[in-house]
Amino acid sequence: MGKRMFSALVGVALLAMSSSASLAQAADQRLSMAINPEPATLILGLNLQAPTQTIGGKIYEGLIVFDKALDPQPSLAESWEISADGKTYTFNLQENVKWHDGAPFSSADVAFSLGTMLPQTHPIARTTLAVIDTIETPDDDTVVITLKNPFNAFLTALAMNTAPMMPKHIYEGTDYAANPANETPIGTGPFKLKEWKKGEYILLERNSDYWQADRPHLDEILFRVIPDEAARSIALENGDVQVTSFSDIEYVDVERFRSNDNFEVTYEGYEFFSPLMWIEINHRVGPLGDKRYRQALMYALDRNFIADAIWFGSAKPATGPISSTMKYYSADVPEYPYDPAKAEQLLDEMGLTPDASGVRHRVKLLGLPYGTTFVRTGEYIKQALSKVGIEVTLESVDRGTWAQRVAAWDYELTLDFVYQLGHPAIGIHRTYSSSNIRNVLFSNTMGYSNPEVDTLFDEATVETDQARLQETYTKAQQVLVDDVPLAWLIEIKFPTIHAKTVEGLVTTAHGVNGSFADVQIAE
Amino acid sequence: MRTAISTLRLLSQALLIILAVSLINFALVRLAPGDPASVLAGQSGAADELYLAQLREQFGLDQPILVQLGKYYLQLLQFDLGYSYRQQLPVVNLIAERLPNTLLLTLSAFAIALILGVAFGVAAALNRDNWIDTAVGTAAMVLYASPVFFTGLMLILVFSVFLGWFPAFGSETIGADYGFIGQVADRLKYLVLPAVTLSLLYAATYTRLTRTAMLDVLQMDYVKLARAKGLPPFRIVGAHVLRNALLPVITIAGMQAGHLVGGAVVVETVFAWPGIGRLAFDALLQRDYPVLMGVFLISSIMVVFFNIITDLAYKVFDPTMEVS
Numbered sequence: 001m002g003k004r005m006f007s008a009l010v011g012v013a014l015l016a017m018s019s020s021a022s023l024a025q026a027a028d029q030r031l032s033m034a035i036n037p038e039p040a041t042l043i044l045g046l047n048l049q050a051p052t053q054t055i056g057g058k059i060y061e062g063l064i065v066f067d068k069a070l071d072p073q074p075s076l077a078e079s080w081e082i083s084a085d086g087k088t089y090t091f092n093l094q095e096n097v098k099w100h101d102g103a104p105f106s107s108a109d110v111a112f113s114l115g116t117m118l119p120q121t122h123p124i125a126r127t128t129l130a131v132i133d134t135i136e137t138p139d140d141d142t143v144v145i146t147l148k149n150p151f152n153a154f155l156t157a158l159a160m161n162t163a164p165m166m167p168k169h170i171y172e173g174t175d176y177a178a179n180p181a182n183e184t185p186i187g188t189g190p191f192k193l194k195e196w197k198k199g200e201y202i203l204l205e206r207n208s209d210y211w212q213a214d215r216p217h218l219d220e221i222l223f224r225v226i227p228d229e230a231a232r233s234i235a236l237e238n239g240d241v242q243v244t245s246f247s248d249i250e251y252v253d254v255e256r257f258r259s260n261d262n263f264e265v266t267y268e269g270y271e272f273f274s275p276l277m278w279i280e281i282n283h284r285v286g287p288l289g290d291k292r293y294r295q296a297l298m299y300a301l302d303r304n305f306i307a308d309a310i311w312f313g314s315a316k317p318a319t320g321p322i323s324s325t326m327k328y329y330s331a332d333v334p335e336y337p338y339d340p341a342k343a344e345q346l347l348d349e350m351g352l353t354p355d356a357s358g359v360r361h362r363v364k365l366l367g368l369p370y371g372t373t374f375v376r377t378g379e380y381i382k383q384a385l386s387k388v389g390i391e392v393t394l395e396s397v398d399r400g401t402w403a404q405r406v407a408a409w410d411y412e413l414t415l416d417f418v419y420q421l422g423h424p425a426i427g428i429h430r431t432y433s434s435s436n437i438r439n440v441l442f443s444n445t446m447g448y449s450n451p452e453v454d455t456l457f458d459e460a461t462v463e464t465d466q467a468r469l470q471e472t473y474t475k476a477q478q479v480l481v482d483d484v485p486l487a488w489l490i491e492i493k494f495p496t497i498h499a500k501t502v503e504g505l506v507t508t509a510h511g512v513n514g515s516f517a518d519v520q521i522a523e
Numbered sequence: 524m525r526t527a528i529s530t531l532r533l534l535s536q537a538l539l540i541i542l543a544v545s546l547i548n549f550a551l552v553r554l555a556p557g558d559p560a561s562v563l564a565g566q567s568g569a570a571d572e573l574y575l576a577q578l579r580e581q582f583g584l585d586q587p588i589l590v591q592l593g594k595y596y597l598q599l600l601q602f603d604l605g606y607s608y609r610q611q612l613p614v615v616n617l618i619a620e621r622l623p624n625t626l627l628l629t630l631s632a633f634a635i636a637l638i639l640g641v642a643f644g645v646a647a648a649l650n651r652d653n654w655i656d657t658a659v660g661t662a663a664m665v666l667y668a669s670p671v672f673f674t675g676l677m678l679i680l681v682f683s684v685f686l687g688w689f690p691a692f693g694s695e696t697i698g699a700d701y702g703f704i705g706q707v708a709d710r711l712k713y714l715v716l717p718a719v720t721l722s723l724l725y726a727a728t729y730t731r732l733t734r735t736a737m738l739d740v741l742q743m744d745y746v747k748l749a750r751a752k753g754l755p756p757f758r759i760v761g762a763h764v765l766r767n768a769l770l771p772v773i774t775i776a777g778m779q780a781g782h783l784v785g786g787a788v789v790v791e792t793v794f795a796w797p798g799i800g801r802l803a804f805d806a807l808l809q810r811d812y813p814v815l816m817g818v819f820l821i822s823s824i825m826v827v828f829f830n831i832i833t834d835l836a837y838k839v840f841d842p843t844m845e846v847s
Contacts, residue, residue, distance in 0.1 A: 227792045
């Protein structure tokens with residue numbers, strides 16, 4: 001290539017670069033948010049992965065949303081009545097709601113979603129909607145659902161993520177998973193899919209036919225797939241994205257944003273999930289089935305240290321099976337302060353005395369492969385337990401292996417964190433009920449069985465009186481905390497970090513998974 | 524005729540290798556513990572046995588392993604790489620979407636690495652033991668020892684955050700409506716940091732290789748003769764020394780060219796570059812077997828392809844060599 005030719009090319013390139021900034025005119029109100037990992041699909045009725053909920057939550061809606069106190073508020077259902085026996089629910093739907101393709105949304109879509117599609121495709125709805133006996137649609141705007149038995153978590157089972165409304169005219173009679181329409185999600189939400197460049201970004205645009213007047217404010221939402229933690233920090237700092245959520249930013253980095261005047265850090269908006277982290281204990285393994293051993297674990301671990309020094313304040317010590325951010329939480333339970341001497345005393349009572357090298361018992365801890373903070377938590381546990389004579393071997397595996405081994409009960413101790421899904425009857429019973437000892441994740445894989453707990457949970461499921469329900473749950477928490485089926489560590493507080501100019505971001509218990517209809521960017 | 528036969532032999536060997544590699548891939552992928560259904564269930568935060576069984580049936584994982592293997596080869600014969608479990612899309616589409624991005628990244632990086640490596644290697648050899656040699660040697664050492672993700676993040680900090688010259692993430696400006704030239708310039712702007720990051724590690728290797736080879740060749744009698752004949756130094760270096768000194772560089776470069784696809788995973792992750800390396804890494808975590816095997820197959824084809832190119836390149840640089 002001639003020298004002149006080369007410099008001419010460079011000149012053209014430079015010219016184009018300098019003009020590119022003015023060409024790349026962004027939409028007036030475009031919010032940019034980091035997303036990781038890239039979702040497999042946006043069809044909320046088929047997939048429940050966190051990124052699918054975050055993006056799908058703008059496209060699809062449920063009958064109900066939950067405010068930060070986890071009280072039900074209208075979404076596609078304008079209002080509802082519950083019969084005195086707690087078995088019949090009558091929903092009045094919002095009027096003038098249209099699907100993104102222009103078709104009207106009606107009670108037939110509700111009946112199809114709750115009665116036909118979701119019970120087959122949706123991991124949570126498969127279980128929760130089994131309680132439905134009949135669904136009637138007396139007119140386009142009314143749905144009457146009769147339950148086989150009272151189920152006080154039923155409204156919680158009808159939220160955006162637990163039961164998203166799916167379009168009957170697109171899915172009825174098709175192979176749901178292989179429907180070509182899955183490439184172009186059709187919901188009723190305030191945003192529609194505009195473009196998905198695989199591996200790079202997902203761009204949503206305003207639904208100008210949205211049923212809520214004057215909403216949404218934003219013209220576009222851009223989700224940028226940024227797989228690297230450090231790179232996400234830079235992207236946020238740089239203004240490439242304005243919002244990060246969940247574990248996007250390493251916990252050690254959060255403080256940096258908190259002390260930066262341009263950003264706001266909030267822990268609100270994760271109430272529906274209320275992630276609780278614990279050491280799951282396989283009750284089938286030797287002394288682990290002994291309550292004293294499990295209590296010793298609780299005394300041997302300094303939960304304040306885990307929350308402050310390992311999670312850098314993005315966590316709070318857990319006191320029992322229900323998080324303090326959930327309804328029916330009770331602080332009136334036995335306490336396990338950090339007390340290694342007490343732990344050793346319990347182990348002594350069990351006859352687990354130290355051998356020549358000071359070891360009372362050897363146990364394996366299967367690590368949770370969700371990043372460095374989880375690894376450090378495992379390392380702390382190893383160190384803390386060695387002080388009371390329990391020698392821990394850390395097993396480090398990837399997610400696929402972890403999922404398989406926990407489901408197969410092939411572990412001794414493992415770290416885990418579980419979402420409580422808005423109501424104990426949906427997100428908490430499953431971990432402790434003896435009827436749920438199964439070979440799948442998020443069941444009672446530890447093999448815990450306590451008839452008293454089973455009875456209390458059964459009562460709670462059908463109890464419709466709120467005061468009595470609180471009593472039942474308080475009792476259940478006291479029994480469980482005394483029994484320590486697993487060692488609760490911390491309530492994880494996910495940070496949502498956003499530029500101060502972004503307003504109205506977290507308005508419900510669903511946080512960044514909400515519709516973003518109210519979000520706007522201050523000039 | 525002889526060339527034609529040896530080329531044919533080369534191609535059939537290549538095909539056999541690719542077949543063998545695909546069999547090993549199949550076995551390796553299946554040997555990893557965990558299966559796609561339980562991973563999907565894990566991500567959903569809820570599951571039941573029936574749902575898992577449904578997924579396994581949908582993926583064909585409920586069938587005996589040999590039946591699955593047979594089906595895989597039947598598909599391959601029809602140039603079909605199967606369906607992604609996770610994304611419910613043909614693997615061919617997923618790879619076709621991303622392969623151009625990876626090739627753009629790795630070939631640019633490769634070109635930059637060769638140019639920088641050879642240039643600095645020559646400069647160091649010609650200035651043996653003076654400050655230029657020391658500086659080049661030190662820089663090459665530091666770059667060689669730096670993890671790619673670290674180099675990448677440092678380049679982002681300097682050139683994107685502080686100087687604002689280049690964008691830090693992605694492969695193009697999103698939603699921009701450029702003309703053709705504008706678009707090319709835009710892509711170039713996004714390409715610079717990831718390509719340079721990926722190239723630096725290799726450039727360091729080529730620098731050191733070129734320097735050593737140059738020093739060897741510079742000792743040769745025919746170079747002394749050329750000098751004695753009074754040839755201008757740039758002709759001696761250009762026509763006589765470099766040509767011979769490049770042979771080891773080509774050998775290593777050929778071997779590394781195939782690795783560039785694998786080596787791109789880290790760069791693609793740090794720069795959020797939508798390439799095939801990341802596709803493979805995600806597929807590994809998800810146990811998305813069809814995607815994983817598709818990517819493996821494509822990269823093994825590329826390794827074999829680059830090896831053939833290397834063999835042919837030998838012939839150009841050294842006509843006495845026989846293609847084998």
